Amino acid sequence: MPTILAAAAREGNWLLLAALAAGLVVFAVCAVRLTVMDLREHRLPNPWTGALAAGGGFTLGLGCLVDDVGWSRFWSMLGGGAVYLALMLLLHLINRTGMGMGDVKLAGGLGLYAGWLGWDHLLAAIVLGFMAGGLVALALVVTRRATGSTHLPFGPAMLAGTAVALLL
Structure with a gap:
């Protein structure tokens, strides 16, 4: 995403820049709220997962309208979700x-974001999410703060994996 943002600024495509910036703000706000709720309550409420998906679909969809490769990004975004x-x-x-x-x-909302960037970013988001979740679980088991039967929230790992993939 940083390279696309830089290219949009360099080319003066302010509409694409605004759409992507708005999408990233939606992502950040929803990610923080969902992470806090999942860590505290082990739940990801529909209003927040829906806001992530709807906000991402809307802002990134607008970005498709003003991007040179808009239709391929649009179908990639939907496919990723x-x-x-x-x-x-x-x-x-x-x-x-x-x-x-x-x-x-x-996952549907996160797939929209990662898919907008392409299939390689989607794969990275999925793999990084599972790696983050596995590392956290391993660390908790090693430090004896969890056992093999402990239920751990997976949403924060999914969000972190996608956030890193968006920065690639």
Whole structure:
């Protein structure tokens, strides 16, 4: 995303710059709120996962209208949301106690953001999210703050993975 923002500024595409900046603000606000709620209450409320998806879809969709490769970004964005959501839904159906529906819904919104940048960013967001979640779980088990049966919130790891992918 930084390279696209820099290119938009260099080319004077202020509409694209504004759309992306607004999208990043939506992402940041929702990410902070969702992280706090998931860490405290182990839930990702629909109004916030919905705001992330709707805000991202709207702002990034506007960005597609003023970008040179807008239609390919648009379809990539929609595909990214669908793929990440489908993957997490599959994991939820395989093990309902391991993955909650909040994580599934969050994945749809995160997939929009990562997918807008391309399939490589989507893959990075997914892999980085699972790596972050695994490292946190490992650290908690090693320090004896968790066991193999402890339920850990996965939303913050998903959000962190996507945030890093957006910075690539």
